[in-house]
Amino acid sequence: MNLMGLAVPLMTSSLLYPLLAALTSLDGVVPMVPSEAVVLAAGDFAHAGTPSLALVVVATALGVFLGDHLAYGLSRSVLGARLINRSRHVSRAVASAHRQLDRRPALLIVMSRFLPGGRVAMNLASGTARLPLSRFSPASAIAALAWAAYTAGLGFAGGAVFLENPLVGLAAGLGLSFVLGGVIELIRRRTAARRAVSEISCATRPRSCRPAS
Structure with missing residues (x-):
């Protein structure tokens, strides 16, 4: 039985909330953990009244916040370099983010x-x-709450639209999540490309970059 098969019977149990917190924490260092699918499913089931959508959002946001700080702490430890350099893809992504x-x-x-x-x-x-944590933690808290509300909300909306077939609602929520990620990535790349062109222009024609007096 896969993880989703194990999670579905828990959707009406109080154990769902610690499960959400645990999965979204682990997802901070082990991306293959399917936390997003479980959060979407919880939001989908919440349309029927159980579980509580508000508690799903709170448990998910708490887990994401803790997972962020787990990854942050590991990267500052002696294990940080080993963790990053184990994957060429991860090391490139970290270098770009850096x-x-x-x-x-x-x-x-x-x-x-x-x-x-x-x-x-x-x-x-x-x-x-x-x-500094004084800058990282507030941003992480906002990001965690925004992602938790968005993901659980997608599942909830899917449950409302596909009331007779919640699995279709879950699939629709996953699809919309991937689309949003693709749109944000496209915007990020276009912005980065525009910035690179601007920097090249400044390097080759410094006068064009002088601020107006």
């Missing part, structure tokens, strides 16, 4: 939550860059 952290880190931390793999990369980069 270069962008000096520009609006709070916004980047929040936006990365909605990108596939962005959460882990940004949390690891924040740790290795020694971003």
Whole structure:
């Protein structure tokens, strides 16, 4: 039986909330944990009144917040370099995030939550860059609550639209989540490309970048 098969019977149990917190915490360092699907399913079932949508959001946000700090702490420990360098993809993503952290880190931390793999990369980069907790923790809290409300809300909306077939609602929620992630990634890449062109223009034509007096 897969994880979703184990999770569905828990949807009407009080054990659901610690399960959500645990899965979303683990997802902060082990991205293959299917926490998003379970949160969507919980939101889907919440349309029937059980579980409580508010408690699903709170438990999920708490788990995400704890998972963020787990990844942040690991990246600052002696295990950080080993954890990052075990995967070429992760090391490239962390290096890219590291270069962008000096520009609006709070916004980047929040936006990365909605990108596939962005959460882990940004949390690891924040740790290795020694971003102070006074800046990391508030951004992580906002991102955690925003993602929890969005994901559980998608499941809830799917349950409302596909009342007779909740599995279809769950599939629709997953699809919309992937679409949003793709849109945000496209915007991020276009913004990065525009910034690169601007920097090249400034390097080749410095006069064009002088502020107006």
